[in-house]
Amino acid sequence: MKRYARLAATLGQRIEQGLYRPGDRLPSVRALSEEHGVSISTVQQAYRVLEDAGLVEPRPKSGFFVPEQRRVPALPAMTRPAQRPVDISQWDQVLEQVRTSPGDNLIQLGRGTPDISSPSLKPLLRAMANAARRSDLRALGYEGIQGSLPLREQIARLMLDSGCRVPPSEIIVTTGCQEALAITLRAICQPGDIVAIDSPSFHGAMQALKAHGLKALEIPTDPVNGVSLEALELAMEQWPVKLIMLTPNCNNPLGYIMPDTRKRALLSLAQRYDVPILEDDVYGELAYAYPRPRSIKSFDSDDRVLLASSFSKTVAPGLRTGWVVPGRYLERILHLKYIASGTCAPQPQMALAEFVGGGHYEPHIRRMRAQYQRHRDLMSDWVSRYFPDGTRASRPQGGFMLWVELDPRFDSVRLNQALRPECVQVAAGSIFSASGKYRNCLRMNYSSPELPRIEEAVRRVGAAATRLLEETQALESSPEPA
Amino acid sequence: MKRYARLAATLGQRIEQGLYRPGDRLPSVRALSEEHGVSISTVQQAYRVLEDAGLVEPRPKSGFFVPEQRRVPALPAMTRPAQRPVDISQWDQVLEQVRTSPGDNLIQLGRGTPDISSPSLKPLLRAMANAARRSDLRALGYEGIQGSLPLREQIARLMLDSGCRVPPSEIIVTTGCQEALAITLRAICQPGDIVAIDSPSFHGAMQALKAHGLKALEIPTDPVNGVSLEALELAMEQWPVKLIMLTPNCNNPLGYIMPDTRKRALLSLAQRYDVPILEDDVYGELAYAYPRPRSIKSFDSDDRVLLASSFSKTVAPGLRTGWVVPGRYLERILHLKYIASGTCAPQPQMALAEFVGGGHYEPHIRRMRAQYQRHRDLMSDWVSRYFPDGTRASRPQGGFMLWVELDPRFDSVRLNQALRPECVQVAAGSIFSASGKYRNCLRMNYSSPELPRIEEAVRRVGAAATRLLEETQALESSPEPA
Numbered sequence: 017m018k019r020y021a022r023l024a025a026t027l028g029q030r031i032e033q034g035l036y037r038p039g040d041r042l043p044s045v046r047a048l049s050e051e052h053g054v055s056i057s058t059v060q061q062a063y064r065v066l067e068d069a070g071l072v073e074p075r076p077k078s079g080f081f082v083p084e085q086r087r088v089p090a091l092p093a094m095t096r097p098a099q100r101p102v103d104i105s106q107w108d109q110v111l112e113q114v115r116t117s118p119g120d121n122l123i124q125l126g127r128g129t130p131d132i133s134s135p136s137l138k139p140l141l142r143a144m145a146n147a148a149r150r151s152d153l154r155a156l157g158y159e160g161i162q163g164s165l166p167l168r169e170q171i172a173r174l175m176l177d178s179g180c181r182v183p184p185s186e187i188i189v190t191t192g193c194q195e196a197l198a199i200t201l202r203a204i205c206q207p208g209d210i211v212a213i214d215s216p217s218f219h220g221a222m223q224a225l226k227a228h229g230l231k232a233l234e235i236p237t238d239p240v241n242g243v244s245l246e247a248l249e250l251a252m253e254q255w256p257v258k259l260i261m262l263t264p265n266c267n268n269p270l271g272y273i274m275p276d277t278r279k280r281a282l283l284s285l286a287q288r289y290d291v292p293i294l295e296d297d298v299y300g301e302l303a304y305a306y307p308r309p310r311s312i313k314s315f316d317s318d319d320r321v322l323l324a325s326s327f328s329k330t331v332a333p334g335l336r337t338g339w340v341v342p343g344r345y346l347e348r349i350l351h352l353k354y355i356a357s358g359t360c361a362p363q364p365q366m367a368l369a370e371f372v373g374g375g376h377y378e379p380h381i382r383r384m385r386a387q388y389q390r391h392r393d394l395m396s397d398w399v400s401r402y403f404p405d406g407t408r409a410s411r412p413q414g415g416f417m418l419w420v421e422l423d424p425r426f427d428s429v430r431l432n433q434a435l436r437p438e439c440v441q442v443a444a445g446s447i448f449s450a451s452g453k454y455r456n457c458l459r460m461n462y463s464s465p466e467l468p469r470i471e472e473a474v475r476r477v478g479a480a481a482t483r484l485l486e487e488t489q490a491l492e493s494s495p496e497p498a
Numbered sequence: 499m500k501r502y503a504r505l506a507a508t509l510g511q512r513i514e515q516g517l518y519r520p521g522d523r524l525p526s527v528r529a530l531s532e533e534h535g536v537s538i539s540t541v542q543q544a545y546r547v548l549e550d551a552g553l554v555e556p557r558p559k560s561g562f563f564v565p566e567q568r569r570v571p572a573l574p575a576m577t578r579p580a581q582r583p584v585d586i587s588q589w590d591q592v593l594e595q596v597r598t599s600p601g602d603n604l605i606q607l608g609r610g611t612p613d614i615s616s617p618s619l620k621p622l623l624r625a626m627a628n629a630a631r632r633s634d635l636r637a638l639g640y641e642g643i644q645g646s647l648p649l650r651e652q653i654a655r656l657m658l659d660s661g662c663r664v665p666p667s668e669i670i671v672t673t674g675c676q677e678a679l680a681i682t683l684r685a686i687c688q689p690g691d692i693v694a695i696d697s698p699s700f701h702g703a704m705q706a707l708k709a710h711g712l713k714a715l716e717i718p719t720d721p722v723n724g725v726s727l728e729a730l731e732l733a734m735e736q737w738p739v740k741l742i743m744l745t746p747n748c749n750n751p752l753g754y755i756m757p758d759t760r761k762r763a764l765l766s767l768a769q770r771y772d773v774p775i776l777e778d779d780v781y782g783e784l785a786y787a788y789p790r791p792r793s794i795k796s797f798d799s800d801d802r803v804l805l806a807s808s809f810s811k812t813v814a815p816g817l818r819t820g821w822v823v824p825g826r827y828l829e830r831i832l833h834l835k836y837i838a839s840g841t842c843a844p845q846p847q848m849a850l851a852e853f854v855g856g857g858h859y860e861p862h863i864r865r866m867r868a869q870y871q872r873h874r875d876l877m878s879d880w881v882s883r884y885f886p887d888g889t890r891a892s893r894p895q896g897g898f899m900l901w902v903e904l905d906p907r908f909d910s911v912r913l914n915q916a917l918r919p920e921c922v923q924v925a926a927g928s929i930f931s932a933s934g935k936y937r938n939c940l941r942m943n944y945s946s947p948e949l950p951r952i953e954e955a956v957r958r959v960g961a962a963a964t965r966l967l968e969e970t971q972a973l974e975s976s977p978e979p980a
Binding site for chain 1: 589592593596597598599600601609611614615619622623626627630631634635636637638639640641642643644646647672673674676677680684689702705706708709814815816817818832833834836837838839840841842843844845846
């Protein structure tokens with residue numbers, strides 16, 4: 017460890033142990049230089065690291081301070097979606113977001129990219145290069161349709177942490193979680209069928225409903241406890257629900273973890289109505305508390321839960337490597353996987369098997385959890401500071417997304433238009449609803465380690481939001497034209 | 499170039515120029531050693547290279563000879579499929595084939611893997627490793643949904659060779675050609691629709707019909723000229739055909755190239771009935787004759803042809819990088835691409851853009867064309883030698899697959915069962931028919947540079963086929979049980 021990094025770690029520990037309290041002034045650069053016998057520039061570098069991590073803040077001409085207690089916005093209320101089967105819209109808004117490429121000059125707060133610059137991913141990059149250099153040229157050929165066995169063995173091992181005991185032969189590797197979701201929907205549903213979903217809900221899953229001609233039945237969802245079981249039961253009483261699709265752990269976009277008792281209750285509800293559950297666990301490993309939460313699949317006694325996941329959020333989305341545990345639908349899903357995109361690329365599978373099997377995954381994921389938790393606090397604080405009064409926000413228990421709710425009259429689609437000259441994009445809330453609700457909400461990504469850049473972007477988003485809201489209010493209070 | 503390689507090249511040229519004729523004895527090792535001033539072992543190494551390439555054959559105690567004129571089996575007749583819309587079956591047989599993985603101890607003649615061991619692919623492997631090492635970490639993040647622009651620019655440039663002038667903005671990168679086919683089918687057809695196809699036809703495309711609930715209308719196809727336009731017109735007269743799907747260039751599995759006049763005639767037929775065409779061009783670049791054949795898309799005047807292709811056969815299938823030129827269906831196909839698997843993996847796209855853009859693609863493809871043409875002649879010869887009398891075979895004009903037709907009573911599914919202890923697999927003909935026809939046919943891959951190993955495998959296939967056929971004949975001629 018470099019000298020400045022060691023010093024930063026020491027100071028960071030002291031702050032976290034409460035030796036310095038919020039608002040306290042920290043020792044001067046000169047004092048630390050003498051205390052630790054290091055150069056001035058080493059101390060300055062250490063402070064820069066702490067500043068980037070959000071642990072200290074500089075005040076001009078006064079030195080460095082422990083930031084004031086972070087402010088936390090109030091939580092949004094239980095959501096109130098349509099609660100009847102609707103066709104999915106909003107593709108144009110989703111497209112605007114997924115069309116952007118990393119070459120664009122854009123601070124992209126809207127997409128679900130994790131921090132891919134972490135040094136804990138170095139072994140992965142090495143493994144990718146190794147895979148290309150292997151003399152058996154496996155990276156260039158066809159893999160078997162179910163995916164690489166060494167990787168499926170590692171996935172089976174990781175799944176033990178969520179309470180799931182699944183043999184590698186019951187795992188199918190897919191092109192990211194998106195393919196897993198899309199083929200699972202097709203395996204279970206026919207066009208016209210109704211799928212009950214949590215709301216707000218991941219836009220990729222909803223657009224898959226649209227493509228298959230399915231209808232979404234959005235269920236009210238609490239930002240702390242997840243989908244309302246009472247509302248779900250009422251809905252299932254009323255409509256012929258074919259499938260329940262949800263993200264109980266580190267929900268996207270709300271960030272909650274559904275308590276285990278509610279997971280069990282949901283499962284028995286599904287049993288009572290004999291409906292399968294499609295569980296999206298793509299963020300489950302990123303829960304801030306250890307051990308990670310159990311999946312609904314782990315309580316599954318009659319093979320009714322299909323679990324979809326991927327390495328896109330935990331390791332890197334560019335690998336496009338996900339999986340599905342299809343339970344009783346294995347044969348049908350294998351067929352759909354084959355016709356969807358044939359076999360999966362071998363190289364990322366080889367690299368991931370080496371990365372996970374070589375023991376690099378666990379330290380990486382520990383580091384990411386801690387980083388995202390710190391960033392959640394920062395992001396919440398920035399929203400409190402820079403957004404209009406009365407703005408509410410989720411309190412994520414994992415992952416790296418904040419859900420922000422503004423005044424009901426606010427329009428996040430217009431916000432994105434207003435942000436274009438600022439080169440910032442957020443995810444408009446409406447893409448998380450089948451029918452375009454939540455237009456007064458937005459989702460922001462806090463994975464990036466470039467904190468000053470992200471804070472500046474959030475500041476611009478907040479300023480633009482304030483401006484837009486003031487305009488709306490001014491229009492409303494102005495006298496009607498004669 | 500190494501000394502032995504230079505000598506092999508010189509001798510190879512002399513043989514191909516006719517200086518030595520079929521059946522001629524070639525100069526002795528000693529004579530060549532003296533003539534070229536090289537060591538005995540250099541000459542032996544050169545002869546080994548020529549032997550592996552099928553240009554010379556050793557005869558014990560007599561030296562090396564130019565092989566006798568290759569034997570060429572007779573062509574199969576025009577195919578006679580059902581000619582009415584049918585549901586697709588045969589998934590179990592396809593699965594048996596795509597389930598195998600490179601780790602299995604199996605000589606796999608059944609799958610469509612090109613030669614991935616060619617030294618002309620070394621720059622690609624370097625590019626893959628480079629992509630993983632790039633400091634901007636692009637390989638790990640999300641690409642835009644339409645695919646990498648530098649790669650689409652290279653694809654647009656390559657497509658000029660087939661007579662197509664398509665801007666990069668009209669190309670969508672997909673997870674292999676399979677995804678391109680699957681999403682195109684969904685963009686155009688509704689469950690229950692009828693799709694006219696050449697017959698035999700690629701099993702992946704047909705299984706995609708099955709998954710979408712579509713019916714296949716198989717059209718008689720000539721092993722030299724392609725699909726019968728007369729039969730196609732009759733079929734379109736009779737049935738509400740929603741789409742024509744075919745592989746006119748280096749057809750899989752028959753290997754023909756449809757003449758340009760017939761491509762034009764097909765297009766005007768499609769115009770007359772106002773039906774779109776899905777053209778699979780995945781083998782088109784591997785035509786043995788230069789310049790490569792034109793695509794139907796290149797004659798397309800009213801944006802009715804959707805072209806699907808990939809680098810899986812020309813470069814490497816493990817990259818899972820294909821594309822579709824969707825014409826008037828661009829927006830719809832972009833949506834289906836997004837829901838099918840999200841954005842494509844960036845690393846293979848970066849590596850391919852570097853490989854093609856760096857000028858490595860053209861020499862590679864020239865080399866592959868020449869190699870596959872030589873291997874076609876060898877494979878045809880082996881089929882003549884080792885298969886039962888009366889066996890017919892296609893005469894491919896490109897690609898690396900031979901279609902073999904045996905006695906009508908022959909059963910290639912039973913053949914694969916019989917080949918299991920021999921660790922050889924072929925593609926049973928029935929997977930190339932919607933309804934399981936062509937059970938007396940099979941397809942074999944001749945891409946591999948390991949010629950002695952492949953010849954031995956073909957010998958075993960031929961011996962097993964002979965045995966099976968004799969058993970069938972013996973059963974038929976034996977008196978009925980009392």
